[in-house]
Amino acid sequence: MKRSIFIIILIGWVNSLQAQYFDKTYSLALDVNVPLSNTDYVNKVSARGFKLGYREMINEKLFGGVDFTNSTYTKHVPRKTYYNGTNALTSDLFNYVYSYGLTLSFDYFFSTEQKLMPYAGLGVGASYMSYQQFFNVYSNKNDSWGVLVRPQGGFLYKLKEDARWAFLAGIHYDYSSAKSKDFELDAFNNLGVQLGVIMLEW
Amino acid sequence: MLRSFILMSGLGLFLAGCQPVPSAEELNQDLVVETDYDDTVNFNNFTTYTLTLDTLGLISNTTNDTLQLGGYARDVTAKIKANMDARGYTYVDKSQNPDLGFVAFLVSDFSVYQTISYPSYGGGYYSPYYGYYYPRVNTYASNSTVLILQLVDLNTKTTQNQFRLIWRGFIGDLSSSVDPYQKSVAAIDQAFVQSAIIGK
Numbered sequence: 001m002k003r004s005i006f007i008i009i010l011i012g013w014v015n016s017l018q019a020q021y022f023d024k025t026y027s028l029a030l031d032v033n034v035p036l037s038n039t040d041y042v043n044k045v046s047a048r049g050f051k052l053g054y055r056e057m058i059n060e061k062l063f064g065g066v067d068f069t070n071s072t073y074t075k076h077v078p079r080k081t082y083y084n085g086t087n088a089l090t091s092d093l094f095n096y097v098y099s100y101g102l103t104l105s106f107d108y109f110f111s112t113e114q115k116l117m118p119y120a121g122l123g124v125g126a127s128y129m130s131y132q133q134f135f136n137v138y139s140n141k142n143d144s145w146g147v148l149v150r151p152q153g154g155f156l157y158k159l160k161e162d163a164r165w166a167f168l169a170g171i172h173y174d175y176s177s178a179k180s181k182d183f184e185l186d187a188f189n190n191l192g193v194q195l196g197v198i199m200l201e202w
Numbered sequence: 203m204l205r206s207f208i209l210m211s212g213l214g215l216f217l218a219g220c221q222p223v224p225s226a227e228e229l230n231q232d233l234v235v236e237t238d239y240d241d242t243v244n245f246n247n248f249t250t251y252t253l254t255l256d257t258l259g260l261i262s263n264t265t266n267d268t269l270q271l272g273g274y275a276r277d278v279t280a281k282i283k284a285n286m287d288a289r290g291y292t293y294v295d296k297s298q299n300p301d302l303g304f305v306a307f308l309v310s311d312f313s314v315y316q317t318i319s320y321p322s323y324g325g326g327y328y329s330p331y332y333g334y335y336y337p338r339v340n341t342y343a344s345n346s347t348v349l350i351l352q353l354v355d356l357n358t359k360t361t362q363n364q365f366r367l368i369w370r371g372f373i374g375d376l377s378s379s380v381d382p383y384q385k386s387v388a389a390i391d392q393a394f395v396q397s398a399i400i401g402k
Contacts, residue, residue, distance in 0.1 A: 098221050
């Protein structure tokens with residue numbers, strides 16, 4: 001008798017779990033990016049970037065929210081002489097681009113109630129780029145704003161089906177229209193890979 | 203719990219990763235050498251020059267001295283003379299009506315400045331819960347030194363009755379760079395290398 005009651009309770013509990021859908025997510029990911037444009041100015045892989053994300057369920061498979069991203073691109077140009085009319089300057093240069101993005105993002109999950117949950121999405125928002133050039137104790141700076149468009153895709157992986165958190169792995173392509181007039185740099189494109197964790201809340 | 207972890211980790215990552223800068227050791231390995239010249243001047247037209255050997259001018263807000271003497275001044279002026287001689291000009295004493303005057307001096311600036319901020323929520327100075335917020339004072343100090351080289355045409359005066367500046371060079375920063383003594387002396391060669399216009 002006791003065993004039957006236990007089994008009934010267990011089945012009921014499992015059923016209630018299966019009926020639960022997460023409706024909010026919070027994510028934090030390491031964001032590793034490679035610049036695809038302006039590579040004369042910056043060419044190193046940005047390994048110190050990150051992404052913070054928040055989503056709310058629109059329907060069972062579609063989630064919308066915001067992403068905040070940051071990455072830093074660099075390049076060291078060895079010492080050389082630059083001529084500009086009558087002026088000449090000799091120095092080595094440390095070129096930096098500090099990139100910040102805030103996007104309204106939507107992700108479509110191809111499945112939501114399994115351990116592996118692949119998704120594809122799109123983010124559109126604002127991009128702030130701070131272009132800086134350091135040489136000795138001197139520096140030049142040029143900041144600009146632009147539109148950021150970010151198609152993205154990846155998957156979440158839960159160790160257990162009822163887990164409240166999952167691993168996140170994704171890939172994204174960013175287009176930012178934030179150019180630099182002073183450094184004569186064009187729109188900024190980059191390819192990124194994100195690895196992190198995501199909290200599923202219901 | 204996990205949400206707090208994510209938010210705190212995100213804040214930590216933001217503070218650690220948002221604006222890394224090159225290290226001072228990387229930045230200050232070599233001096234910056236910048237030169238400019240008057241392109242209306244024919245440097246071939248000059249034959250002689252003068253230079254105060256063993257002495258540099260000094261403009262500083264930390265000392266009343268106006269001259270820098272000693273080994274550094276001797277090495278700097280010797281290097282300038284070697285380069286001017288190599289470009290075909292003849293060194294003469296200033297009493298011998300030279301065509302050009304070479305001036306070298308150091309500009310040293312030591313600055314201290316402070317900012318005062320009132321940490322508060324909502325911009326107010328007084329909190330009914332925590333009382334007064336005391337102002338936070340941040341003090342910054344910076345020290346920079348630049349070696350300035352100038353070449354003037356002693357045969358021509360400007361409308362302000364000053365000798366005409368026809369070439370200049372800046373070498374910096376001597377205060378924060380690694381081995382500024384040797385590197386600034388060597389940088390004088392670079393100032394001439396990037397100024398092929400100077401010469402007979």
